[in-house]
Amino acid sequence: MSKHEFSFNNMNPGATVLQRLDPMVIEKPRNPIHVHTYGGETPFFRGLTEGKLMATKCMNAKCDPAGQEGDYFLPPRVYCPDCLEKMEWVDITELARATAKVHTHITVEHPGAFNQVPMPCELISVEIEGVATVIMSQLTGGKGEIGMKIEPIFNTAKPSFTILDLAWKPRS
Amino acid sequence: MIKFTERNLATPKQMRPVYLVAFGQSDYRKRYPEKKTEELCIEAFRMMALDNKLKVDGIQELKGYIHSCYYGHFADHFGDQLLGEALIHDRLGLDPMGNVGIKSGGATGGSTLWMAANAVASGYSDSVLCMGWERMDEVDTWTGNHYISTAADKDYETELGHIYTGYYALMAQRYWKTFGQSSPAFRRTMSKIAVKNHGYAVSNPYAQAPARITVEDVEKSPIVADPLRFYDACLMSVGAASVLLCDEETAYKLTDDPIRFYITAGSHTLRAADRRHMEIPLLPNEKDNDEIKKTYAGLYGDSNIERYPGFTGFLAARMAAYYAYNMTGIVDPCTDLDLVELHDAFTISDIQTYEDIGLRPYGQGPDYVESGDAYLIDPATGKRGRLPSNLSGGLIGCMHSVGATGIMQVGEIFWQLQNRWAEFHEPEHRWTRWGKEKPADFENLQVPDAKRGLAISHAGVGSHVTCSVLMRPESVIKK
Numbered sequence: 001m002s003k004h005e006f007s008f009n010n011m012n013p014g015a016t017v018l019q020r021l022d023p024m025v026i027e028k029p030r031n032p033i034h035v036h037t038y039g040g041e042t043p044f045f046r047g048l049t050e051g052k053l054m055a056t057k058c059m060n061a062k063c064d065p066a067g068q069e070g071d072y073f074l075p076p077r078v079y080c081p082d083c084l085e086k087m088e089w090v091d092i093t094e095l096a097r098a099t100a101k102v103h104t105h106i107t108v109e110h111p112g113a114f115n116q117v118p119m120p121c122e123l124i125s126v127e128i129e130g131v132a133t134v135i136m137s138q139l140t141g142g143k144g145e146i147g148m149k150i151e152p153i154f155n156t157a158k159p160s161f162t163i164l165d166l167a168w169k170p171r172s
Numbered sequence: 173m174i175k176f177t178e179r180n181l182a183t184p185k186q187m188r189p190v191y192l193v194a195f196g197q198s199d200y201r202k203r204y205p206e207k208k209t210e211e212l213c214i215e216a217f218r219m220m221a222l223d224n225k226l227k228v229d230g231i232q233e234l235k236g237y238i239h240s241c242y243y244g245h246f247a248d249h250f251g252d253q254l255l256g257e258a259l260i261h262d263r264l265g266l267d268p269m270g271n272v273g274i275k276s277g278g279a280t281g282g283s284t285l286w287m288a289a290n291a292v293a294s295g296y297s298d299s300v301l302c303m304g305w306e307r308m309d310e311v312d313t314w315t316g317n318h319y320i321s322t323a324a325d326k327d328y329e330t331e332l333g334h335i336y337t338g339y340y341a342l343m344a345q346r347y348w349k350t351f352g353q354s355s356p357a358f359r360r361t362m363s364k365i366a367v368k369n370h371g372y373a374v375s376n377p378y379a380q381a382p383a384r385i386t387v388e389d390v391e392k393s394p395i396v397a398d399p400l401r402f403y404d405a406c407l408m409s410v411g412a413a414s415v416l417l418c419d420e421e422t423a424y425k426l427t428d429d430p431i432r433f434y435i436t437a438g439s440h441t442l443r444a445a446d447r448r449h450m451e452i453p454l455l456p457n458e459k460d461n462d463e464i465k466k467t468y469a470g471l472y473g474d475s476n477i478e479r480y481p482g483f484t485g486f487l488a489a490r491m492a493a494y495y496a497y498n499m500t501g502i503v504d505p506c507t508d509l510d511l512v513e514l515h516d517a518f519t520i521s522d523i524q525t526y527e528d529i530g531l532r533p534y535g536q537g538p539d540y541v542e543s544g545d546a547y548l549i550d551p552a553t554g555k556r557g558r559l560p561s562n563l564s565g566g567l568i569g570c571m572h573s574v575g576a577t578g579i580m581q582v583g584e585i586f587w588q589l590q591n592r593w594a595e596f597h598e599p600e601h602r603w604t605r606w607g608k609e610k611p612a613d614f615e616n617l618q619v620p621d622a623k624r625g626l627a628i629s630h631a632g633v634g635s636h637v638t639c640s641v642l643m644r645p646e647s648v649i650k651k
């Protein structure tokens with residue numbers, strides 16, 4: 001298989017089923033597979049599998065940042081949203097361990113189809129000192145509260161290779 | 173993200189005036205197996221062409237005016253049809269006129285109007301068709317929720333529950349805790365919005381969810397994502413809406429009563445996560461107002477308790493209103509306007525929007541409802557409200573047939589400003605047309621002497637927002 005060919009062998013044959021005669025309504029099942037790349041954001045997702053929280057930072061001395069709060073971007077961006085220069089990767093695991101807090105939180109009881117997170121699930125947005133952004137994630141082992149001190153935990157044992165490899169727990 | 177310059181903030185221009193000439197719509201339903209999407213679109217078009225007292229002899233003469241077409245349709249995967257706009261265009265028999273499909277999530281209807289109006293304003297076309305639709309009933313509700321959740325960032329958000337309500341609720345919770353102090357009074361205001369909008373839907377023959385409910389019903393309904401309950405959320409719908417926009421000369425050729433139309437747009441990041449703290453762009457009614465600056469300093473300044481716009485406001489809505497008020501000469505929306513149709517995706521985002529568009533200062537949104545301003549007649553006092561909101565029933569009571577929503581809102585205001593609301597909602601045949609019975613408690617919701625209105629169309633957790641302003645030609649503020 002060459003570098004740019006992917007396999008799509010799991011297509012459902014898509015057989016139709018008659019559901020109603022008048023008006024005529026048919027059922028059309030399908031189950032396509034998508035092959036998706038993390039591209040330049042790979043260090044973030046690989047970092048999660050290695051127990052590291054990787055953010056990006058603009059190192060362009062001439063950059064005039066539009067925001068007023070912090071230098072690090074998490075979710076990371078390959079390019080700076082202000083000057084569009086390539087950003088540098090920085091490991092902020094320890095910073096997150098020391099300063100992360102719950103910015104807002106909710107409990108999800110009814111997920112959409114294809115959800116993999118055990119329910120009910122605590123969704124949180126995470127504030128970290130020096131980070132310009134407030135990443136969405138999940139809280140385990142407790143109910144969220146605004147201002148609650150938390151620390152990151154990583155699913156390194158059996159990674160899903162998705163954002164679900166990152167979660168947070170209350171910090172003692 | 174942009175650091176504002178004067179060029180960024182320049183007041184948008186229409187090179188010539190744009191007019192709304194006609195509006196038509198289908199009815200809206202959760203599931204609509206009786207009709208294909210094409211049929212619903214043609215029904216909306218026929219109503220637009222035949223029921224608006226246009227000075228043409230039937231459909232084909234009207235088609236002779238249409239120079240380009242703008243179609244709003246949010247979700248190809250819901251309808252399972254790419255290039256659906258080509259299919260609709262063909263069924264309308266408008267080939268070979270130029271057409272384009274426009275999509276911007278929940279704001280698709282508004283964005284479609286934006287493109288259509290700009291085509292007229294620029295001089296490209298004298299007369300354009302602007303139509304939107306959605307078909308959300310081919311999948312079950314939970315697959316539907318998954319589909320909608322793919323309008324979040326699929327790598328960083330969608331995996332977290334596949335449920336958009338959750339992503340909204342994160343903002344709602346922050347607003348609720350910051351400005352509502354989680355208080356029962358604030359919860360009550362949210363409930364009143366659901367009661368109001370379902371109640372107005374009772375008198376709307378096109379509406380999907382008319383209901384006389386109480387605050388208690390809302391507060392007893394199941395929690396979807398705390399603090400949002402079942403009745404706090406908008407509908408999923410099938411249906412179509414259609415308007416005709418023209419330049420001045422063509423507008424008066426087609427009708428004796430065209431309505432002036434303006435529209436602007438703003439945006440913000442797809443992920444609420446990426447919204448960095450910034451200064452608040454002030455609206456005309458907030459300028460030179462020391463009190464407001466002091467209020468905002470407490471909320472967002474150096475001693476801030478909140479980021480701006482952070483999770484509590486929608487910068488896209490603030491930007492759209494900023495452009496629209498400066499474009500049209502609106503200073504105080506509560507004084508200068510007679511009615512609004514807001515994007516009540518959720519009761520709480522409705523409240524947040526009151527603040528973004530300057531109906532109340534940030535942090536004081538609930539007062540717009542509590543003061544009675546948001547009602548045609550305030551049920552608590554029996555007095556006329558200053559600026560009734562969502563007399564159609566909005567997204568909570570009427571529909572959220574996504575591509576059609578922004579167009580429906582503008583169309584309902586159009587009929588109000590023409591003083592023809594009753595003609596389209598009251599007669600028995602408007603109800604039997606959709607197999608419905610006119611309710612015994614039908615109310616006339618025509619706003620007396622309505623001259624100006626505004627509609628907000630909103631996407632994502634605030635990724636796109638358009639602000640439409642409609643004015644009777646003799647009531648235009650900026651000549």
Ligand SMILES: [Zn+2]
Binds near residue numbers: 064
């Ligand atoms: Zn930069």
